[in-house]
Every structure is written in structure tokens, then in C-alpha cells.
Amino acid sequence: MLERYFKYPRVLHRLRGGGLGNELDCIATYPFENGYRHASVKIYLSRLGRFSGLVSPAKPISDVLINGFVAGCPTEASRVAARTAIALVRTIVLHRFEDRHREHDPHEPLLTSYADYLREVRGLAVKTREGQVLAARRMLAWWDRHHASEPLSAMTGKHVLALTGHLMGLSFMDNTRAATGSYVRRFLRFLHWANLNDQDLARSVPRTPCYRLAHLPRQLGWEDSGRRSTPSTLRPQPAAAIRPSSCCWPRPASAARNFAHSFSTIFAGAMRRFGYATPRQGAIGACPLMREAGKALADYILRVRPNCGSRRVFLVHRPPVRPIDGSTTISRIVRSALQQAGIALDGPTGAHLIRHSLATQLVSR
DSSP states (O other): OGGGTOOOHHHHHHHHTSTTTTTHHHHHHHHHHTTOOHHHHHHHHHHHHHHHTTOOTTSOBOHHHHHHHHHTOSSHHHHHHHHHHHHHHHHHOGGGBOOOOOOOOTTHHHHHHHHHHHHHTSOOOHHHHHHHHHHHHHHHHHHHHHOTTSOGGGOOHHHHHHHHHHHHTTOOSHHHHHHHHHHHHHHHHHHHHTTSOSSOGGGGSOOOOOSTTOSOOOOOOTTTTTOOOOGGGSOOOOGGGSSGGGSSSOOOGGGHHHHHHHHHHIIIIIOOEEEEEOTTTOOEEEEEOOHHHHHHHHHIIIIISOOOSOOOSOEEOSSSOEEOOSHHHHHHHHHHHHHHTTOOOSSOOOTHHHHHHHHHHHHHO
């Protein structure tokens, strides 16, 4: 089943060579049969491949090992993906983990009834039901923390606003906030449907815009735009990636120096504009190219860009080397650069931050 998500023999050998090697095919079968997205499964299996290198085939997986692996992940997104992947493994191959003492959950009958409601009345798939039951569990935990002595029938619109604010505060993106609001409404409708609350409290949950850039994007101060990461925080490139011959276009070795000089001259000196295709009309436009950008582009292609048969300029350097296929990778690079430069911003940040910061500075002049 791993061949459905990975095709390189060395990657498959690495995945099957760890402590979870015998179970990874079974683990990959479960999300495929339950409608998980292909991209999400690849992320989970990649995290599990690294985690499998720490697992011993003869010993059960302990919480100490899990916490150590998660703590070693560099970003919050990778830590969340690692915990989600390990939680998925726990549901599939529970016998590989240490037995954990589970305390009695007083809300387990209610959550079981809610899961049956989602399956039989709403007709939702397994993956969707898991997310909504998890949201309901968080709602009940908040209610126990703040109103433990009161039943669910005492919940009012004021309580719903406080609860919704708490849950949405745990999200960093508008689309996840919108999904949280939808999950809260559905659980509140269930409480009303099951006669556990006389009011239709779902109407008290505020609506959250979920389209991209629904709110005004954050911006960098102009003094922060020139800050750079310290050299010690930058990841060094492998020797094979900085050779002058690493450009993707084939050429004789004797002409490499002349090609490099000509290419650098074209991009860094003579070239002042670059063309682009508009996404809707398909017309070709032109934008000015600054000398610094041309030098950086020439330096990337001649010295840093890995050897790849793709004609795209920018590639993902982690093997397998491949073109950048979406804005998520660019946003991750921006967030990493901000973190290395010591710039802390509240709320979501991404690739739009650079464009919006420049536009704000130009308008303010």
C-alpha cells in the first residue's frame, strides 16, 4: 500500500526498515479506505517514517518516546502533524503501544450517542465524525472546567459566546475557525434534538469569514524588512547542490564557466524585466526586475538549485527533489525566515505578508 503514496525505492526501503516497518502498509491502508486526502496521508507517513527509526520492534512504544520525538520537530505545524500521525497509528495498531490507564469518562455515553447521531441521522463519513466528536469533547471539557456544577440544560447564549471564543482562539487560520464554528453549531443542534437543552443555541454561534485574506493581512515594519537570519541559523547546502554544474540544462563541462558568466550577466545585469502570464486572461505581462533580485536568482540557479529534470526554477530541496507545487511551501519558508530573524507576529502569516508589507509602505509615502 505504500507504493500508492511513494514511488522511489530508497524511500520505500527507509519506511519499511524502521521499527514500524511491518505495520506501515497496514497503517497506509486505513486512511485510504476511510477517505483521507492523499496529501495528508503522505505527510503522516513521512512523519511516521522518521518516528519509526526511533522505535524498537521488540519493545512497546512509550509516551516518553512519543513526547521526545514530538519535541524534536522544529515547527508547531510539524509537531501537530506528528501527534496526529501517532494518534492514527494508535487506533490501528494499539498492541504496539504501552497500556495507558484510562479514567472513567462521564461523557462517554453522550459522545457515543452523538457519534451515532452523526452516522445515522447526518450520514457523515468516519473521518468527519472523528473531528466533530473531538470538538464536542473539547466543548464538554470547557463546560466541566467553568460550570461543573450545572447541567447542559443550563447552557445559555452567553455561555455559547464564551465557549466559541475559547475554541476559536485555539485556531490560527480563518478556515479552521470557520470549521470550529460549524462543529459547535452541530453539537448544539444535537443537544436540542436530544432534548438536553430547550433552546436552539446554534443561532448564537458567530459566523467567521473563511475565504482567503478575509481580514486585513498583517504587515511587517519597514525596519524589519531588512533584517536577516544569522548565518548560524541557516541550513548549509550539501556539496552536490552548490556545484556550478548543478543547473538542470545539459551542457559540456568545458563550456560551464562561459555559460555561468553569460547567464549571470543576463539575469543580474542586462535583464531588467521578466514576463508572467495572468491567471484569468492568459495574457503575457512584464514586471521590472531589480538588480538585487536578478543576482539572487542567478546565484540560486547556478550554485544552489539541485539537479533536476524539471524546467521550473524553484524546487523543494528535501528528497525527493521536485517542483514547488503550491503556496503552502512558500508560506512555510516565509514563516521560517521570520522565526530565524527574530520577528514575532500575532496571528497567521504567510507569503502574502511580503506583498502586503511592500504595498503598505508604498501607499504610506
